[in-house]
Amino acid sequence: MSADRGDPGGRVPLAGVENSYSAERPVARRDGIRRARRMSNWSAAALIVGTGAAAVALAHQAVPATAPAAGPAVSGSQAAAPAAGAAAPGTPGPQVRHSVATTSASGVTTTTTRTVNGTTVVTRTAPARGDD
Amino acid sequence: MTTVTGVSGPAAAASWQPVLSGEDAVAAAERAALGTSARVVVWPPGNLEAACAAADEVLGALDRQASRFRPDSELSAVHRAGGGLFLLSDGLAGAVGVALAAARWTGGLADPTVGGAVIGLGYDRDFAALGLNPGGPPAEPVPAPGWYRVRLDGPLLRLPAGIRLDLGATAKGVGADRTVRAVMAAAGPEGGVLVSLGGDIAVGGTAPRGGWPVTVAERPGRGDAPGSQLIRLAGGAVATSSVTCRRWRRGGRELHHIVDPRTGLPADGPWRTVSVAARTCADANAAATAAIVAGTQAEGWLAAAGVPARLVGHDGQVRRLGGWPAADGQPLPVTWGSHVYAGGLR
Numbered sequence: 001m002s003a004d005r006g007d008p009g010g011r012v013p014l015a016g017v018e019n020s021y022s023a024e025r026p027v028a029r030r031d032g033i034r035r036a037r038r039m040s041n042w043s044a045a046a047l048i049v050g051t052g053a054a055a056v057a058l059a060h061q062a063v064p065a066t067a068p069a070a071g072p073a074v075s076g077s078q079a080a081a082p083a084a085g086a087a088a089p090g091t092p093g094p095q096v097r098h099s100v101a102t103t104s105a106s107g108v109t110t111t112t113t114r115t116v117n118g119t120t121v122v123t124r125t126a127p128a129r130g131d132d
Numbered sequence: 133m134t135t136v137t138g139v140s141g142p143a144a145a146a147s148w149q150p151v152l153s154g155e156d157a158v159a160a161a162e163r164a165a166l167g168t169s170a171r172v173v174v175w176p177p178g179n180l181e182a183a184c185a186a187a188d189e190v191l192g193a194l195d196r197q198a199s200r201f202r203p204d205s206e207l208s209a210v211h212r213a214g215g216g217l218f219l220l221s222d223g224l225a226g227a228v229g230v231a232l233a234a235a236r237w238t239g240g241l242a243d244p245t246v247g248g249a250v251i252g253l254g255y256d257r258d259f260a261a262l263g264l265n266p267g268g269p270p271a272e273p274v275p276a277p278g279w280y281r282v283r284l285d286g287p288l289l290r291l292p293a294g295i296r297l298d299l300g301a302t303a304k305g306v307g308a309d310r311t312v313r314a315v316m317a318a319a320g321p322e323g324g325v326l327v328s329l330g331g332d333i334a335v336g337g338t339a340p341r342g343g344w345p346v347t348v349a350e351r352p353g354r355g356d357a358p359g360s361q362l363i364r365l366a367g368g369a370v371a372t373s374s375v376t377c378r379r380w381r382r383g384g385r386e387l388h389h390i391v392d393p394r395t396g397l398p399a400d401g402p403w404r405t406v407s408v409a410a411r412t413c414a415d416a417n418a419a420a421t422a423a424i425v426a427g428t429q430a431e432g433w434l435a436a437a438g439v440p441a442r443l444v445g446h447d448g449q450v451r452r453l454g455g456w457p458a459a460d461g462q463p464l465p466v467t468w469g470s471h472v473y474a475g476g477l478r
Contacts, residue, residue, distance in 0.1 A: 094175050095341050096340035101346050102347040105374030
């Protein structure tokens with residue numbers, strides 16, 4: 001271990017390399033340490049920047065600008081190909097002026113089915129008592 | 133009022149009726165579902181057929197899982213067992229999980245263990261059938277046993293004996309959320325969809341410019357009534373709870389379906405209708421019901437929850453909170469994140 005502290009300790013210099021353990025060695029060593037620190041700082045900075053960029057990219061993927069619906073995954077049969085007449089990618093929404101739905105107390109509707117002379121009759125009942 | 137709306141083949145019970153919205157850029161259809169009406173609106177119009185098929189699958193499954201009125205539903209089978217440990221389907225486990233999360237979020241104002249109290253008041257069958265069998269006076273009010281007594285670990289439900297679940301405060305919202313997701317999966321990533329389930333509305337995909345135009349009203353089909361408002365919904369959801377509908381009489385008393393879990397009686401606060409906008413329809417549904425139950429505390433609770441809300445008092449006065457727009461045609465601000473779906477948003 002003493003060899004690490006400036007004493008050649010019986011080591012044989014390589015041919016063509018003179019005075020490898022000269023008095024300048026501590027200076028060179030400090031320069032090396034500084035260089036290593038600089039490299040380390042740059043690496044740490046690059047790592048932080050990279051991690052931040054990755055987090056931002058993932059966040060954008062996880063929460064798209066338009067609202068995804070909540071609920072469990074749908075079955076494979078529902079994951080069908082786009083229907084005919086699908087909009088081109090990136091198409092902005094259409095202009096819609098009139099109300100298309102109403103948020104309100106839930107109305108009551110029930111559907112019953114019966115067969116009359118072999119024909120299915122669908123009866124829709126609304127509103128029920130107390131719901132008018 | 134009873135009307136025959138269609139005569140067709142065996143599958144007609146689930147038939148969709150086209151809705152004329154006056155807009156060529158979108159297509160809409162409506163059908164009865166879950167004891168109320170479901171409406172699907174899509175753009176481009178060519179997506180409607182796929183959207184309706186996807187909605188059928190989701191709403192049919194939810195009815196078989198979570199209806200307390202169908203004797204063959206999974207929830208009815210759980211109730212018949214009289215308590216114990218149950219392995220639920222993913223669909224019912226998800227719906228119960230949302231209901232319990234909503235109860236936790238609302239401090240028990242929207243509590244799924246209110247089922248026994250609701251039945252005691254006479255709401256023990258599909259609402260459309262209530263008027264045919266008025267029955268006798270209501271039973272003594274029974275406070276809800278408490279959502280915290282119900283344990284759900286993944287698909288495993290531990291339900292103490294005597295507790296009956298009513299998922300009414302969140303089920304329509306869950307149904308609308310699931311339907312939007314299913315429609316987007318079926319119709320492809322482009323275009324947009326609006327799903328209304330009994331007036332609780334969720335949207336997905338790309339909204340029309342400025343957002344989907346939606347009327348806020350107290351009663352279904354009364355969008356042109358005084359006091360209604362037009363808003364625009366570009367994302368998320370909006371839901372309304374009201375004591376003005378689903379009312380019935382028992383023993384000379386007029387009752388309604390929003391029951392205060394603390395008393396087992398119909399909520400009797402100062403607000404008759406509350407609309408809430410949120411990231412998901414289940415969140416909006418739960419918050420609107422909680423606000424009705426909260427009564428005089430509703431404004432404080434909604435403000436703390438940070439959700440835009442519109443409250444209508446019994447005197448007709450309107451109060452807006454959390455950035456709910458005052459003028460017609462303005463977009464609804466929707467907050468991020470969900471309080472009722474695991475992971476914030478599912």
